[in-house]
Amino acid sequence: MELPSGTATNRALTDNIFVLIACIINRIPVILCGKPGCSKTSSVQIVISNLKGKKSKNVYFQTLPELVPVSYQGSQNCTSDSIVKVFERADKYLKAKNETELLPVIVFDEIGLAELSAHNPLKVLHSELEVETCRHGFVGLSNWRLDASKMNRALYLACPDPDVNDLQLTAKTILKSMTSTHDQVARIDNKIIDSLAAAYFDLYEHIRVQTQYNNYFGLRNFYSLIKGVVRELMQCKENDNMYEKTRRQITVNFDGSFDGSHYMWKHFCQHLNAMYLYEQYKASPTFNQILDQCMSSRTGRYLMLIGENENVIDYAEHYILKKFQPPPVRTLIGSSFSGDLIEGAVYTEQYNYRVLMDIILYAETPVTLIMRRMGHLYDNLYDLFNQNFAVSGNKQFCRIPLGPLYHPRCLVHENFYCVVFARQQDLIKCDPPFLNRFEKHVINMESLVHRRHWTLASNLISWITKLLPTDINKLFPLPQHLFVDYSDDFICNLVIDACTHSEITIEDSLEYNDDDTNVVMSFCKKILLQTSSFDLPLIMSLKQSDESQALIDEYYEFHENVSFANLIEQALELEVIDNQVIY
Template identity: 30%
Template sequence: VSTSEGITKVFEKAKRYRESRAKDALILVHFDEIGLAEASPNNPLKVLHAHLEPGYPKDRPDYAVVGLSNFPLDAAKMNRGITLVRPPPPTTDLQKTMQTLCKGLTDKLDLENLAKAYYQYYEEQPVQDYHGLRDFYFFVKALAKKWPKDHKTRQSTIFRAAFRNFCGLPDEVLPHSEYAKSTPCLFIQKQWRCLGLEQWMSKKTLNVLDLVAENLNDKLCARHLLLVCSGGTETAIGLVQTAASHAGRQIQIMVGSTFPEDRSDHYAFSLLKRITLSMEKGDVLVMRGLDVVHGSLYDMLNMSYTTMGGKQLCRIALGDADMLTEVHESFRCVVLQEKTQLDKLDAAFLNRFEKHCVGIEAGMSEEVPLKTVQMLRQQVNLAAMPRVEEIFVGWGPETAASLVAQVSAEAGSACDNPLQLLRHCWLRLASVATTDGMLRATELSELAGRYPKWPQEWREQVFAQPQSLPEWIKANGWQHPVEPETPPTGRFAVMITMSPLHINLTELLKEQVPGIACVAVDALTSELDLEKKLQEFGATSLPSGSLLLLQCRANSPHVELVRHRVYSQLPGDRRALLLLHGDRKVLAPSDS
């Protein structure tokens, strides 16, 4: 219930029920996760005061009210009722829970050690409440699925169960493994003795792709997934697509809208209809930026299902209304969250997921790309005068790894040593180098002093790049019709420019491409407007190779949605260019 009107409707519904069906019944109004409404900018709970303390001549409220919350409400509301606080369970309660969930776990010492391991980790974890009781319960359920008798198999079972349920912490709060480039599980690192593991296992890691694939194939004790992304969500989407294809699963991707008219219940309801369709079909549903409906999906994210007639049903809430929808046994939800936005999520939301961190470099396993990433970062820092962003537009923490991964994939076995791969990366960087930054790097930087032959060669590479949009179109062959079976990656591009947003590019490019249509993204008011523009472009009689030019500010919140919709809806004989207008201050990542 996200508004005052919604809460009022709930009490009116209770009143109608009493008047029409049961005048002598005791009516209870139950608010689940009432703390979420407390955090809402609409302040919807202000109308509760009159219902909790009705005033003279009444001596008590008309209806009983119960609210469940993960954090305290304000004093004005709590003083109008009885507040019960449930502290974290002690180790004795944890042991009883483990015995109930895992019948094969009967050894008293095992129970004590596993309960002690979680309790100590929970008290000392670097991010408060990042992991909680749900993580522990599903850890125990994973053990219950197969609790082996022999010691070595038991260690392996505990290790994988811990890695599945206690990962996902940001790299900044974790020590890195000495034996791998990815990050070990802090729960295992801190509590390996209590878990009955060997010390070397505390530094061992598991591949994220394997963990995601294991989750998608696990129908008994797997939760929905939260993938914490660094440097964009493309890597995480690719990872889920790979894991789903290996499992023979269908994947659906949904990206939320940030347009002003899409902050309504109507838009939220349209999203919920698409989500329920995926739930019924058993898809792997990837969600990005759908915060507007997270509150409606808490039962689904909790995997709190009701079985009726041999079918799993789940309650989906919207305002004061709710509906039951069928949930296929294979359905799995994957929420993508940028690492920089992680602190905005509440603990109750985080604890519902199996969490993993996804980064480009963490997914690398071969020595040549990993070494190239290190060398490229070192050289770029030596070339920085005064900052990296002054040379390379849009440089961020994952840029080096992303560039190396892309160049390595395109070159294949042709680049079999780090120096050769590094040379190709510098050639690719020439396309995003500023002229003044390049001149400072090649004349004044420490890198120019260490490698005397490098400045002249790279300067020539930068000047050889297209210096205008018409030159870029000609260099990439976009003045010609689209070749048959050209993939979307060859027909869609994103370009950054420091030119003003109001330039008339239709006049500039009408002689350069077979046909052109322009869309001012920031002038649109809803996702429906964007969809109409894409449909109009596809329905026109423009020739093959025609260009859809989308312009917006470089820091526009709509970029992710536009990229997703254009990539998925672009007709096979057309091209699209997303042009991001900005300046160096806007384009420099805040966490770089």
């Protein structure tokens, strides 16, 4: 059997291939169930690419039918009608006349996601998967067990978790495939590869008992780590430190809300019998260094940037827009308009279709696509996020379901890159196969923001803190009670906006130029006053000071003139009207 270059014949792959051939040829429905990265999709692709009927290169395979894949991407939006259409499409191949016997194979990817659909689409499988009447090959791929009514109608194969030997074999196969065309094999020590595999296995065993992080890292993180380390070491110069590069790659692939990089690095050094390296490179690269490397190289997996709140995400997006163009950056944000929603967080089919078409068009171009608040569509994009593209004519293709019935092959430009923003509190809702497809990093604003901006933001936060009375209650008032959407990150964004509005660049010495500092602080205080709550004058009245009285007067002076009629009059007097949102 011919295997693609760089394919490791580990336990999971050989078991999957053996069962798939036996079940497909005998038209026995089979469901492969296992964690992301355990060779489910790869084994299906290998079997289909080898069984070509009389055109097969293997003599035995020439006696078997030619397999024709009928692919279907499961999602939480799919319906029963769409699955029925897949079986009807497979029936057409049975009626087709050909020199060799054709056997259509329905490949139902992410069948577990389809089970979560509100339309209950898998009920149509009950009659189609009866062994006595099954006319096609059927392969379902899932990351978790389905309910008993589906599992009882198919052969169920649970893909085993890899042991250390499997991990080392896979890692060495990746190393061999990447270095086969280079003269740098001797430079990469097998001890490094073996120690990385052993360290990952230790991490896997460590987080398996912690339910909140059980699926946060997976085999795709490990495979990406090995590829990144090999790529870095192949480019090493004589004076470069290979362990420094290895430490950076561990951080790139095992970072996030749960930082597994420190655990990995410690155990890597233990298995390498070089604990002195642990202290030497204990400090991991900063967030801005990692972001700069990922956005500049664009060779690894797509990025997931995790923020505590929308202010952090806003600034990270602004940073990317400002620093990493060209290539051009485009942003798609999930809609909150009632016309795009059916109810709650369920979007209309027209809206989903429109956004997916935008993504398909962007994927054909060398752009960086930023996606925010689009969780309702991410399961439609699993094949794109997987980056295991089908190649035809030196071009890359993936499948993106457009509605329940149409799953086209979409062109993906070789320089296309994707960044997904996610809020920390939303990660618990994300499926393991979605999380495992990305390099995950928590946004650290302090590493992105210029120190002068941070100095001004700290001064402004101190000013706000001094406004609060200290002899009332520890829990009231707090800054968030007085100012809408208050957070330290909001204050930092406000300072940056003030510098931009006042045309003061960070090259100007804000720390020593009192005039510029006063301009920025005055602008920020004015904006804060405009976004203050009704509690502000009440709280200010508790502190007898000239500054408190001045703030109270300014508050009432501003709010006295705030009305919709005044807003319209002021807007009509302007030559250029600013974008405004009116509640």
